[in-house]
Structure formats: C-alpha cells, structure tokens
Amino acid sequence: MAELKGWKDIPIGGLITEPGSSKKFNTGGWRVMRPIYDRSKCIDCMMCWIVCPDMAIIQEDGIMKAIDYDYCKGCGICASVCPKNAIEMKPETEFQE
Amino acid sequence: MIAEQKKLAITGAEAAAHAMRQINPDVVAAYPITPQTPIVEKFAQYVADGVVDTEMIPVESEHSAMSAIVGAAAAGARAMTATSANGLALMHEIVYIAASSRLPIVMPVVNRALSGPINIHCDHSDTMAERDSGWVQLFAENSQEVYDLIFIALKLAENENVRLPVMVNQDGFIISHGTEIVEILPDEEIKKFIGEQKMMYSLLDTKNPVTYGPLDLYDYYFEHKRQQVEAMDNVRKVFPEIAKEYEEISGRKYSFVESYKADDAEYVMVALGSTNGTIKYVVDKMRQEGKKVGLLKITMFRPFPKEEIQYYLNGKKGVVVLDRSMSFGAEAPLYAEIKSSLYEVAVRPQLGSYIYGLGGRDITPDMIRKAFDDAIEGNLVVDEQRYLGLRE
Ligand code: SF4
Ligand code: SF4
Numbered sequence: 001m002a003e004l005k006g007w008k009d010i011p012i013g014g015l016i017t018e019p020g021s022s023k024k025f026n027t028g029g030w031r032v033m034r035p036i037y038d039r040s041k042c043i044d045c046m047m048c049w050i051v052c053p054d055m056a057i058i059q060e061d062g063i064m065k066a067i068d069y070d071y072c073k074g075c076g077i078c079a080s081v082c083p084k085n086a087i088e089m090k091p092e093t094e095f096q097e
Numbered sequence: 098m099i100a101e102q103k104k105l106a107i108t109g110a111e112a113a114a115h116a117m118r119q120i121n122p123d124v125v126a127a128y129p130i131t132p133q134t135p136i137v138e139k140f141a142q143y144v145a146d147g148v149v150d151t152e153m154i155p156v157e158s159e160h161s162a163m164s165a166i167v168g169a170a171a172a173g174a175r176a177m178t179a180t181s182a183n184g185l186a187l188m189h190e191i192v193y194i195a196a197s198s199r200l201p202i203v204m205p206v207v208n209r210a211l212s213g214p215i216n217i218h219c220d221h222s223d224t225m226a227e228r229d230s231g232w233v234q235l236f237a238e239n240s241q242e243v244y245d246l247i248f249i250a251l252k253l254a255e256n257e258n259v260r261l262p263v264m265v266n267q268d269g270f271i272i273s274h275g276t277e278i279v280e281i282l283p284d285e286e287i288k289k290f291i292g293e294q295k296m297m298y299s300l301l302d303t304k305n306p307v308t309y310g311p312l313d314l315y316d317y318y319f320e321h322k323r324q325q326v327e328a329m330d331n332v333r334k335v336f337p338e339i340a341k342e343y344e345e346i347s348g349r350k351y352s353f354v355e356s357y358k359a360d361d362a363e364y365v366m367v368a369l370g371s372t373n374g375t376i377k378y379v380v381d382k383m384r385q386e387g388k389k390v391g392l393l394k395i396t397m398f399r400p401f402p403k404e405e406i407q408y409y410l411n412g413k414k415g416v417v418v419l420d421r422s423m424s425f426g427a428e429a430p431l432y433a434e435i436k437s438s439l440y441e442v443a444v445r446p447q448l449g450s451y452i453y454g455l456g457g458r459d460i461t462p463d464m465i466r467k468a469f470d471d472a473i474e475g476n477l478v479v480d481e482q483r484y485l486g487l488r489e
Contacts, residue, residue, distance in 0.1 A: 013197060
C-alpha cells in the first residue's frame, strides 16, 4: 500500500486526477487464498493470463512466469480454469510467520 | 457604480427564472413540482424563445434531474435545476453526491411541506432534511432577495476555495407566487459580475483527465469529508467579499444575518424566510409602543453563522426562535443551532422555541406579538417547545 496522504494533500471531492493511479493500489492486501504456481505442470496455455481480473499473471513472450502478489486478490479463477491443475489455492494463514 | 435597474412586478418564481435567464446556464434539467413549477415553466419559455442558449433536459424525475445536473457540472457546464418538497426528497441521494463531488451547482428551492399527509404549502421541512448534505443554504425574505441571492450563490459555488453547491430557498406560494416589485440589473452587469466559469476538474478536459465518483473506502473517505468542512469554512471568508461586490453594482447589502433593530433591542426574534417581513412590521409597531424588540434574520443557514449570532445575541434579555419545521423527538433545527451557539457567550439570554406555519398555516402579527410578549414577561422556558397558531 502506497503511503496514505492527509486531507490537505489530496484532490477534492474524491476525484482521481492522475490516470493509471490504480497501479498504486495494491489489491493483494485483500487476499485470503493464495494461488501457488507449479511450473512443472504448466503448458503455457495462457488461460490464467486471459481470465485474471487483476492482470496479476506475469508472462513474457507467451511464457508463464509468476503471479504478482501485489495485485493478486486471491479470487481463484486462474486455478479453476487451469487445464493442468498447475495452480493450487492455499490459505494465506499458511504463509504467515 | 450602482447600475440602473429595471423595476418589474413579478413573483419569486419569476425572479428566480429571470436570474437563471441572466446566468444563461449551459444545462438546466428539471422536473415540475408545485410550487416550483412556475420557475421551470418560465425558464422553458426562455429556452423555447431562444432567449438563452441553455440545453434544457425535461427529465422523468427529480432523481434524474439532479443526476443530469451532476453529470453536466462534472463536465464543466454551468448547470442548474429547481425543486420543492418531495422533489427535493427524491433528489436526496444525489444531493449528497453533488456536494461531496464538490460541484458548483445552484438550485432554487421553493419550500413546501414534506408529505405526509400530502400538503403543497410552505414550511421548511424539505430543506431541513438536507441540512447535513454539505450544500450551502441561503434563505430569501422576498422576491428581490431570491433574485439577488442566486447570483451571489453562483459566484460562491464557483469560487475555487469553495466548490460547493448552493440552495437558494424561497417560501412556497408566499414568495414564489406573490407579486412584488423586483429590481432587475442589466444583463451586461450580471454577465460581468458572474464572469466566465473557471474550468476546474472538467470531464471534457482531455489534457487533464479526471475520474468522478470512484470508490472511496476507509483509507480516504474520512479525509474527503474533512475537506468539505474546510470548504464550508471558506464560505464564511468568501461570502462577504462576493456580497460586497454585488452591493457595488446593485446597492443592496447581504450578509450572513440581518439585524433589524436588534442592536439596541432587549428582546430579539430569530427566523428564516418570508416571516421576517411580518416580524419587521411587528417590531416597528412594538417600537412605537416603546418596547425594545428587534429581529435577527438568518440569511445563511449552512454554514451556520455562529459568530454573528453570538455577536448579536450575547447579553440580550430574551431570544425567541421561530422554526417552520420540527425535529421530532429533539429541538427544532434553527432553535438547536441558536441554543448551541449561545453556549459560549458571556451573558446567555433566556431562550424560547416557537414552531409556526407548518403546512402553510398562516402566521399573523398577533402571534408574533404574543411570542415577543412572552419574552418581555420573562416567560420563556428553554426546554419547552411552543406552537404559534396550533389548536389545542
Ligand atoms: S487468484 Fe485471481 S487475482 Fe490472483 S492470479 Fe489468480 S485469477 Fe488473478
Ligand atoms: S492456465 Fe495453467 S497451464 Fe495454462 S498458463 Fe496458466 S498455469 Fe500454465
């Protein structure tokens, strides 16, 4: 999460005056279930990339690379469309220290 | 320099329509409701006659009227509407959105009792239901004030340190349908006074793209509310400057409150709207009898002019507050504000709360005199709500 500003330092009326500012909003903080990606099962079909509502699937030239946990909100759509079960949803509590 | 003015015999509704004609708003969206109808009727005629350049949107409800105006104002247009009572209540949701989106909308409101039971006549229950919406609320005593306050409202709304919508209230039928002499400034003077609207956060400004109405959760909503408080505080600073500028062209003076023989009075009545005219008449009569009575007329209800109230009412023997609406189970709106303002003054007056005129019930000079007499006799009870003109 970007550092929060005080009331004197933000545009009035809840207006967003800067395009593309949603990038600053890390929706990853909402996640309850975390998608865990297994490269060994993946066939790079890119189904997960197409369906992810938060553009959190990182790919390079059609090769699935990783999941961007800053924005992945844990909806699990990628896991449910993956034809190879290469993505498994696990509770966030498992990753807490 | 005071401009030469044309005297017209018109109603308060026509005075509002004249002001709108001279503003020549880019967009007017409205839905007719008694007693606001003649404003829109008259303005629609101006549109049909090509007197104004306004795009008029005859919407299917007041909710849509305010929504269309919010959209137009966000695009950067000068946008206006007008309404009454249940129409205002139907707008309610968007009334808040207009204020919190900081849109400089000016809306004449013709005060009428809210249903139910259904009633078309004057009281202030409609506008009082919006007192916490974040709009500036001005109250006119007569048609001349309706006309004048609409221009002051526009300039106030568009001030960059304010950017808030403004309601200009006039009493239904009493002002809206009563014919009086109104002095009309030349079109050119008004054009100069209101000036061109300074574009701020226009949706049509593609070089500076802006998003209106995004989700605003626990991380920023609170800060945006604090900004609205600041804007209201700025109204207190800006309003006197705009009123002064208007006085220079019109010769008519406006301030948060008007003292009518209140300065040296021992007993002061406080009221909103057209009843102030009747109170002035009673004050004059009682002054002739040597009674030290006066009036403090409230022109601006939001933001509430607490300092002025304290200045005028500190040390008075008795203060009678007249309310044309109620807050069931609590003190009436104006009374609650006055009472709270007087908490800090050095010498607190005796206070009395009087409800009058609900649903258009007449208020007579005798009733006003009765309330003054209560004050003079030391018969005001701070926690007792009394009624003028109610049958037991
Ligand atoms: S869980 Fe949802 S948000 Fe996260 S990567 Fe999968 S599809 Fe995207
Ligand atoms: S949907 Fe499954 S197999 Fe296809 S790219 Fe994504 S992880 Fe790999």
